[in-house]
Amino acid sequence: MSNLLLFPIIIPFFFAIILMIFPKRLKLQRILAAAAAGVTVVSALFLLAKVDADGVQAVTLGSWPAPFGISMVSDPLSALLVVTSSLITLFVIFYSFPTIGVKREQSYYYPAVLFLMVGVNGAFTTGDIFNLFVFVEVLLMASYTLIVHGGEKPQLRESIKYLLVNIISSALFVAAVAFLYSVTGTLNMADLAVKIPQIEETGILTVIAVMFLVVFGFKAAIFPLYFWLPGSYYSPPIPILALFGALLTKVGVYAIMRTYTLFFTMNISFTHELLGIIAILTILAGCVGALAYFDVKKIIIYNIIIAVGVILFGIAQLNQPGVDGSIYYLLHDMLIKAALFFLVGIVAVLFGTTDLRKMGGLIKTYPVLGWTYLVAAFGLAGIPPLSGFPGKLLIVQGGFEGPQFWGSIVILATSLIVLLSAVRIFIYAFWGEPVETVPLKKSVFNQMFIPTVILVAITVVFGVGAELFMPFISGAGEVLLNPSIYIDAVLKE
Amino acid sequence: MRTNDVMLQTATKVVTFIILMFAVHIFFAGHYTPGGGFVGGLLTTSAIVLLMLAFDLETVKKILPINYVSMTAVGLLLALATAAASIIFDVPFFTHAYDYYDLPLFGNTSLHSALLFDVGVYLVVVGVTMTIIQTIGEDG
Numbered sequence: 001m002s003n004l005l006l007f008p009i010i011i012p013f014f015f016a017i018i019l020m021i022f023p024k025r026l027k028l029q030r031i032l033a034a035a036a037a038g039v040t041v042v043s044a045l046f047l048l049a050k051v052d053a054d055g056v057q058a059v060t061l062g063s064w065p066a067p068f069g070i071s072m073v074s075d076p077l078s079a080l081l082v083v084t085s086s087l088i089t090l091f092v093i094f095y096s097f098p099t100i101g102v103k104r105e106q107s108y109y110y111p112a113v114l115f116l117m118v119g120v121n122g123a124f125t126t127g128d129i130f131n132l133f134v135f136v137e138v139l140l141m142a143s144y145t146l147i148v149h150g151g152e153k154p155q156l157r158e159s160i161k162y163l164l165v166n167i168i169s170s171a172l173f174v175a176a177v178a179f180l181y182s183v184t185g186t187l188n189m190a191d192l193a194v195k196i197p198q199i200e201e202t203g204i205l206t207v208i209a210v211m212f213l214v215v216f217g218f219k220a221a222i223f224p225l226y227f228w229l230p231g232s233y234y235s236p237p238i239p240i241l242a243l244f245g246a247l248l249t250k251v252g253v254y255a256i257m258r259t260y261t262l263f264f265t266m267n268i269s270f271t272h273e274l275l276g277i278i279a280i281l282t283i284l285a286g287c288v289g290a291l292a293y294f295d296v297k298k299i300i301i302y303n304i305i306i307a308v309g310v311i312l313f314g315i316a317q318l319n320q321p322g323v324d325g326s327i328y329y330l331l332h333d334m335l336i337k338a339a340l341f342f343l344v345g346i347v348a349v350l351f352g353t354t355d356l357r358k359m360g361g362l363i364k365t366y367p368v369l370g371w372t373y374l375v376a377a378f379g380l381a382g383i384p385p386l387s388g389f390p391g392k393l394l395i396v397q398g399g400f401e402g403p404q405f406w407g408s409i410v411i412l413a414t415s416l417i418v419l420l421s422a423v424r425i426f427i428y429a430f431w432g433e434p435v436e437t438v439p440l441k442k443s444v445f446n447q448m449f450i451p452t453v454i455l456v457a458i459t460v461v462f463g464v465g466a467e468l469f470m471p472f473i474s475g476a477g478e479v480l481l482n483p484s485i486y487i488d489a490v491l492k493e
Numbered sequence: 494m495r496t497n498d499v500m501l502q503t504a505t506k507v508v509t510f511i512i513l514m515f516a517v518h519i520f521f522a523g524h525y526t527p528g529g530g531f532v533g534g535l536l537t538t539s540a541i542v543l544l545m546l547a548f549d550l551e552t553v554k555k556i557l558p559i560n561y562v563s564m565t566a567v568g569l570l571l572a573l574a575t576a577a578a579s580i581i582f583d584v585p586f587f588t589h590a591y592d593y594y595d596l597p598l599f600g601n602t603s604l605h606s607a608l609l610f611d612v613g614v615y616l617v618v619v620g621v622t623m624t625i626i627q628t629i630g631e632d633g
Contacts, residue, residue, distance in 0.1 A: 003580045010577060017573065020566040062587040072586075 002057045004050055005074035007043040008082045008121045012036050012089075016114035024106050030097060033110035037090035040117065044083040051079045052472065056479060056489035058127065066491050067191040073127030073490055076476035077327060081124045081254060084331050087458075088246045088338045089117045091451045095342055096239040098447040099349070104150050104237075112149065116142035116243065123251045127490055129180065130187045132255060133173050136219070140166050143248060146240045147232065154235040162232040169218035176211040183208065190490035193263040193483045202266040209264040209271045213256065213278075220252025222312065223281040226305050230289065233301050238345030241297065245304050246338040253308055253330060257315050261323065261480040268318060276316035276404045280411075282309030287414050290421035294356045296344040296429070299421050300337070303380065306418055307333040313407050314395035322398020324477040328469075329391030335459045336379050336387065340422075342452035343373045347429050349448070350437045356425065361434025369449065370430040376456050377426060379463060381419035387463030390470075498547065505547035512540035520615060524603075530611035534618025541619075542626060550630055561623040568616025575610040 015036030019029055051057055051074055060069040074082075093113060100109060119139025126132050144166075148159045181187055183204055184195045196205060214225070221229040233244055256275070264271060282305060289302030311333065314326030346369060348354045350362065363370040375386070382388030392415065399408030462469060479485050516536035523529025545553045579588040591605040 003583075003586055006580075006586050010573070013573060014570075017566050017569045020569075021563050023562075059585045061585055062589070063585050 002050070002059055004043075004047055005057045005059060005072055005079075005125060008040050008047065008086060009118055009125060011040045011043060012114040012117040012121070016111040016118065019111045019114065020108065023108055023111075026102060026105055029105060029110050030093075033093050033114065034090070036114055037086065037093050037117070040086045040121075041083070041090055044079070044086045044121075047074060048076075048079040048083050048472075051076055052475065056486060058490045060490075067186055067188045070131045071127035071188055071190065071490050072125050072131075073190070073486065074125055075479045075486055075489070076472060077254075077257075077480060078124045080327070080331060080472060080476055081250070081334075082121050084334050085120050085124065085247050085250075086117065088334060088455075089113065089120075089243065091338060091342075091455050092239050092243045092246075094451040095242070095345075095448060098444045099345065100237060100239050101150075107149070108145070109149060112142050112145040113243065115139075116146065116247070118142075120247050120251060124254060127189050128187055129189055129192070129259075130177055133170070133177060136173070136251065136255075137170065139248070139251065140170070143244065146243070147236050149236065149240065152235070158232045158235040161228055165218060165228040165232075169215055172211065172218075173215045176208060176215055179204075179208050179211065188490070189258070189262055190487045193487050194491070196263045196266060199266075205264070206267045206270055209259075209267070210274070212259055212264070213271070213275065216252045216255040216259070217278070218252070219249065220256060220308050220312070221249050221282075221305055222278050222308060223285045226282065226285065226308075229305065230298060230301050233304075234295075234297055238297075238341060238348070241301075242338045242341035242345070245301065245341055246334045249304055249308055250330060250334055253311050256312060257326065257330075257480070260315060261318065262483050262486060265318070265483075272316045272318055273404070276313055276402075276407055279309045279311075279313035279316055280404075280407050282306075282312070283410060283414050284309075287417045287421075291417060294428075295354050296348060296356060296425055297341075297354050299425060300340050300344055303340075303418060303421065304337060306414065307337070310392065310395060310411055313404075313411060314391075314398055317395075317398040317402035317404065318481075319398050319401050320474075320477060320481060321394045322402060323480050324473050325391050325394025325396075325398055327391075327476050327480075328466075328473050329388070329395060331473075332379075332387040332391050332459065332462060335455065335462065336376060339376050339452060339455040339459060340380060342448070342455065343369070343376055344425065346445070346448050346452065347373075347425075350440060351429070351435065352438045356428040359429040359435055360432035361430070362437070363430040364434055365437065368453075370426070372453055372456050373430070374423075374426055375460065377419070377422035379456075379459050380422050382415055383419070385464050385466075387459045387466075389463060390466040502547045505543055509540045509544055512536055512543070516540065520611070523611065524605070524608070530614030531618055534615045535622065537615070537619050538622040538626070541623060545626075545630065550627070559623075561620045561627065563620075565617050565620030565624065568613045568618075568620055570613070571616065572610050572613030575606055575613065578606070 015032055019032055057074040058071055060066050060071045062069050116139050119135050119142055122135035123132055126135055147162055148155055184192055186192055186195055217225045233241055286302050286305030290299055293299055311326045311330050314322040351359045379386035379388050382392040396408040396411055399405055516533045519528040520533030576587045579586055589605060589607045591603055593601055593603050596602045
């Protein structure tokens with residue numbers, strides 16, 4: 001029993017409530033929002049240290065015995081994800097100060113961001129599949145607020161699409177949970193992992209597993225359920241886009257990761273092969289999008305979809321390098337996507353447009369920005385020693401060891417397309433004839449650039465110091481591959 | 494254009510209080526039987542909405558000068574604090590405490606910390622539904 005694992009959920013919740021009381025006090029809103037995220041990061045780091053030292057942490061709410069109460073479980077994977085997502089939220093809050101606009105800041109922007117953090121951290125921590133639904137709803141509610149926040153015309157148009165897709169997938173989620181309950185009689189994930197292998201009729205369970213893949217696939221934006229993502233993510237302002245791009249789809253990816261390693265392992269030859277094929281199709285679909293657009297935001301948005309495919313392909317292999325690689329790549333992708341959105345946000349502000357064809361020559365006026373972007377772009381494509389490389393290497397290795405070796409070849413080939421799509425922004429925006437830029441105060445530029453450059457530096461450290469982080473990653477992978485560790489931690493408290 | 498709604502207004506003056514009493518009854522009934530903060534909150538809201546229909550938004554705002562967003566926040570805070578109190582006693586989150594007391598008039602009564610949580614839920618439900626209804630009502 002340890003309440004520590006609840007702190008990354010309770011702290012932002014508490015601060016969000018406090019911030020709701022005085023929406024107009026700009027300075028206090030900013031300070032408290034940053035403090036909330038900062039304290040959350042610290043508590044998440046404590047949690048990670050504890051999980052690393054004492055093994056998987058679990059607490060069942062309300063002092064109920066484990067399969068009956070709602071269990072919250074923090075294994076290395078969830079602790080790592082909580083740390084990363086809290087860190088990104090902190091940077092998004094700093095990046096919001098100069099970019100989001102006073103009007104938005106005074107209409108519950110920071111409470112919404114913190115509530116999103118509650119939902120994301122909760123979804124990563126919960127050990128109960130229905131509670132996962134609840135936390136996903138919490139983060140969706142917050143995301144509905146953020147996507148319409150400001151009420152511009154494109155935002156309103158896209159939010160209807162976003163709402164519809166998510167309400168339909170939530171309804172499916174509840175239906176799938178009900179099916180699972182009627183077959184197994186439990187919703188506790190650890191208990192599910194015990195009960196599912198005892199059920200002999202795997203046919204119905206395979207159907208349920210595919211239903212869950214569809215549900216989480218909507219959230220994670222896999223092929224062909226990603227159709228809502230490019231439009232919906234395009235409409236809100238950059239800080240919100242960075243938050244969504246870095247965190248929201250990753251909750252879906254995490255849910256697939258958890259369910260497909262912990263308990264939906266009764267018919268691997270069907271479910272995981274399906275997952276692998278879908279993952280490859282997702283990568284290909286994302287590549288087409290990433291090359292097709294001349295819009296900086298759209299290019300990075302399609303790169304989210306590519307990354308989702310890469311991560312899921314590693315999970316589908318269900319072997320040690322594949323799973324380790326997926327975890328590494330997941331963490332890398334959250335950080336690098338936030339950094340890239342920050343960078344293209346600055347570029348878009350400087351040119352006053354997101355159209356690549358109207359940009360050029362920024363390297364002469366803002367050289368540091370240019371080189372930072374190049375580092376981030378190389379990191380995204382996975383050029384050694386940057387952070388995309390170790391994860392992708394392990395995933396490719398996992399693919400070659402597994403049955404879907406052709407998938408690894410696709411991933412290697414598409415890495416070049418990812419590189420091309422990211423470098424295209426560099427070529428168009430930073431090279432070429434200088435185009436007149438919007439005058440920007442030095443202090444405002446620095447306020448935007450400093451959080452960005454720190455985030456890029458973190459990704460570089462994460463890549464160069466891969467050896468340093470590998471024990472955490474392989475620890476997380478070990479729990480995923482040996483469900484008994486997870487089960488014992490929850491059921492044998 | 495205002496129509497003559499003397500009947501509605503007169504009835505509302507009585508009915509509102511009946512609904513509010515019933516809301517309190519349902520709220521406490523929720524302790525062991527169906528009911529509780531959520532339903533009680535909805536009933537309270539329905540009483541206030543009835544007032545709004547019979548009179549108008551401005552009058553009701555004058556009668557109940559409440560910032561419903563702050564009310565939601567206070568409710569959330571109360572609920573969170575009740576649940577988080579278990580952290581101080583080093584038991585799992587959400588563990589509630591209860592005991593039996595001999596109270597005058599009520600006799601042997603069980604008092605739960607869960608009641609405070611339910612008060613929080615009640616405030617959140619009233620706050621949120623009133624915010625929604627007021628926002629939609631003002632736009633029209």
